Amino acid sequence: MDRPMRLGIAGLGTVGASLARLIASNKDAYALRAGRPIELVAVTARDRSKDRGVDLSGVQWFDDPVALASHAEIDLFVELVGGAEGAAFDSVKAALNRGLPVVTANKALLAHHGVQLAKLAQRKGTTIFFEAAAAGGIPIIKTMREGLRGNKVSRVYGILNGTCNYMLTRMEREGIAFDDCLKDAQRLGYAEADPTFDIGGFDAAHKLALLTSLAFGCEIDLDSIFIEGIAAVTTEDIEAAADLGYRIKLLAVAQRTESGIEQRVHPTMIPAYSALAQVDGVTNAVAVDTDLLGSILLVGPGAGGSATASAVLSDVLDAARGVSMPAFGLEPASLAPYKRARMRAHEGGYYIRLSVLDRVGAFASIARRMAENEISLESIVQRKRDGAGERDAAPVILITHETTEAAVRKALDAVSKDGHLKSEPRMVRIEALD
Template sequence: MSALSSSSSPLRLGIAGLGTVGAGVIKLIEANADLISARAGRALKVVAVSARNRKQDRGICLDTLRWYDNAADLVNDAEVDVIVELIGGAEGTARTLVEAALKAGKPVVTANKALLALHGPALAKLSADNAAPLLFEAAVAGGIPAIKTVREGLAADRLERIGGILNGTCNYILTVMRETGQDFATVLADAQKLGYAEADPSTDVDGWDAAHKLAILAGLAFGQPVVFDSLHVEGIRQIGSADLDFARKLGYRIKLLGLASLREDGLEARVTPCLVREDAPIAQVDGVFNAVVTESAFAGRLMIEGRGAGAGPTASAVTADLIDIARGKTVSVWGVEHSDKPALQALPLSAGKGAFYLRLLVEDRPGVIADVSAVLRDCGVSLRSMLQPTPARNETTPHVPLILVTHQTSEAAMQDAVTRIKALSVVTASPVVIRIETD
């Protein structure tokens, strides 16, 4: 009887990566040993680890564990039943380790969203060919059971749309900007000091982290992996405190959303800042919290919310996957039997439709509104409302903001209109365009 099928012997783990999450997994398994054993039907036991620095104080005792300087050597340890990959990154050591483990028929639990988003199809094939489970609950939204909700809870339903607030750093920055009126750079610097943003924040604030998660969620929702490079990705650097204030006056809040829907003509998938109605449930999700929303034919709309990162929530999700393996409960990577179907290619952004918020900085003189309105008319974009803030009495400036809100229109028409408006001599700065989510 193999170690995986035995209900009496511990499930022996090799953990690669001992950062906050890796150390958190070890702490959680030790703290909740009795509970985990009762729920898994057997104990979970860490027997080997790998990390870059042996001497670093991680607040855990590693004296009884085998140490490997080369993470890939964990695969060759006959006493390691499951590989836990917490190194991160789409290439290098993490990819080598996961591929080697799957080829060897060893189950893998990972929190590596970039690896799955970029190499999911190949990893799914390795998993299927070698009967080696690949579980990744922690790769999306930390402790929120987003993967299990889609792949298991909604297994009998046909999902039509999925997405939500998928990056806590961006959500925190936008929340603080809205509440304090501070600009992006100031709030980002504070977020870095608090540990909510990395020293190099580009993966978060430019939308790539959310895009990795969206690619995974869309693949699960629609039963096929998604071509990551086909996603349209925008971040939040262009959002100013003025936009958050104008959005509030119009009855909206601004959130960075990752959204995917399967239309008759193909997959629509994008990560963009959006205006959402201030009374919508997702508008109430603030700070470092994430929210995942699903829409399906029978269950309707569901939203789950929680902390999207951190040692505790992510370690909890990793360990939940390990409990599933200990129980012998696993599912295929994309929730369906592996097939050779090509990955889904997202439609170009221009194929979409929506309503839009447009902020312009224009010269303060007669005829400006007429010039802008003429461009919108010529491009077939219908204007729903306009906000033209009045300068304070003691304020003299040759430039003033002009806020426009459109009716539903095609993305292609809006792009054309923005290009033409930008070329007007009366427009003195690049327009800020934000999609309005009306659902």
């Protein structure tokens, strides 16, 4: 068996502590799987005295991640500090500059600086691994970088945020309104005190940015992602979707189109009978459409200390086996520039919910606006009036055939201006899964 691989871990939070415990308690098993012993020799953490359920007395403590990455006698640097800048960025650069392979779970770091770090790794003849940075315990990075390498990807999409999926699942099952559901999720620890990063769709967007690069061999472009969170989703929409044979999920989608690559995160209606629609609670899922395979779907835990540790361990053991791979599948110089497809050019079906005032000609006027924008309708449902406040208005649901985002926005603007609506129109994009 080869000489041990000496590990330095920066950050002993939930994931780091879990990793340290696993390495200590599975010494023999991991040595067999790695082909050599894995030894934790150096760490950093804010609090040295905290009980992390593992004996760290023989391990060297460093004051900060950069010092560890720069000076520790290690063969692999594991960055679990978090954040796109500061200690995380600086320590990863320091480790790569020494030619050390790096394992990180840091989606923000990679979404902002991934290509730059991949270039640095290549110049230094080493590798940066990041299985844990997207979809937690689902091995989607390895699958896309290695397993689907013979394929040409046309679309990658999935449920990448557990908080949103948990909330949408409960809103659907229990008919709870968004605000109440959020309070409950916060109480139970499924949502942060400031939930914006999750429910606003930003977390999913960071993960999508990485998958886009792997899928299409292009540079990362987080800023080009169209993002719409779940805060405006109502139980009325969820119920209406169910009546029509759909469920609403926050999907993150990257798709090759004629004008470029679309990247978008938004509440999405998908067929209720699809496997993806059965993905409930905090579970994540990623689907990839390719030329050779048609579609594959991976479902699993998206977060949590042990699921994330599982992903980090897969990278650690790859590094121990000497696996060396460009971070995004291609040498960074070969990544194509990201060519953005505008959201207004997006093509798809749309769900539209209108609260239509009880007036002669209102519906004819709405139908005309749709026709003017060349939107043809697959179904029209007048729903029962759902509240006391809606006595003078009737909810009308339209499902469009494939049309464009621009046409829908224009039509809805015109309908709003015509003055037949009691409240702002609601719109949810429909994703075709086959």
